[in-house]
Amino acid sequence: MTIETKERPLKKVCIICAKGTIEDVYATLVLANGAVMEGIEAKLFFTFFGLDAITKKQMNKIHTGTVGNPAMRMPGGLPFPSVLGMLPGVEAGVSAMMKSQMDKLDIPPVDEFLEMITAGGGEVYACKLAMDMFKLEEKDLWDGCSGVLTVGDFYAMCGGEGTQIIFT
C-alpha cells in the first residue's frame, strides 16, 4: 500500500461541487485548498446549486439545511426537530453559528477561501449548462473564475496519471 502510493502519488484532483449548502461547499473548498497546500494540482467545477459558491451575490450567504438533516443537533447534543428548522430565521441562525465556529478554526469565508486556493494555483470553473439553467452570466460570477466549461471541457482537464475526480 505504502509502496503503491509512493510510486504513484496523487498529482491532480478535479473536484465537482453540485450543491450549495455550507457543508457541501466547504467540503469542496477544504479538499481543494488541502490539495494545493500539498503541491497537488486542483481544478474545481461548480454546477447546479454549487454555483452559489462562485456567484458574487450568493457566495458569502450560503446556509446549511435545518430540515431533514438527521445529523443536526442542538448545541449540547439534543436532537434538533425538523419542525424547529422550519421556523423563520432558524436556518440563518444555525448557519451563522456554524460560520462562527469555522472562523474560530481559521476557516475563511467563501470568497477568501477561493482566493487562497487560486493563490496556490487552483483553478475555478463554472458549468455552462447550469449557468444557462439559472440564467447566470459570466459577470455574475466571482472575478477569480477561470471560465465557463461544458462537461466535455472539464473532462478534458481531468486527464493524466495520478488524477482523481471527486464529487463532493
Added chain:
Amino acid sequence: MAQKTIAGIAVEVSSEGYLENPAQWTKEIALEIAGEIGIDLTDKHFEVLEFLRKEHAAGTQLTIRKVGKSGIVDIKGLYTLFPGGPLKYSAKIAGIPKPVSCV
C-alpha cells in the same frame, strides 16, 4: 523519534524529518533542510521562518491564512517562497513540528 545530523548538529527528528525540539534549530540547519527540499533561502524566507517559530512558541495553531495575514507575505507570495508546500516545507525549515491544520 530518530537522531539525525543536520549541518553538523545531532538533532531529534520525526519520521518525516521535522525537528522535535525547535530550540535545536539554527540558520545552518534551515539552510540544509531547505537545500534538501530544493529551496534557496533568502531574507524573506527567514522573515517567514521567524514568524512561524514565534507563533509556534506562542502555542498558535498555524495555518497559511495566519501567515497571509502576518504582514510579511501574502498567500500567493508564500506559495512562491515555498513551492509545493507553503506550510509543510516552511514549518520543516523553521524547525517546528508539522502543522496538523487542514488550512
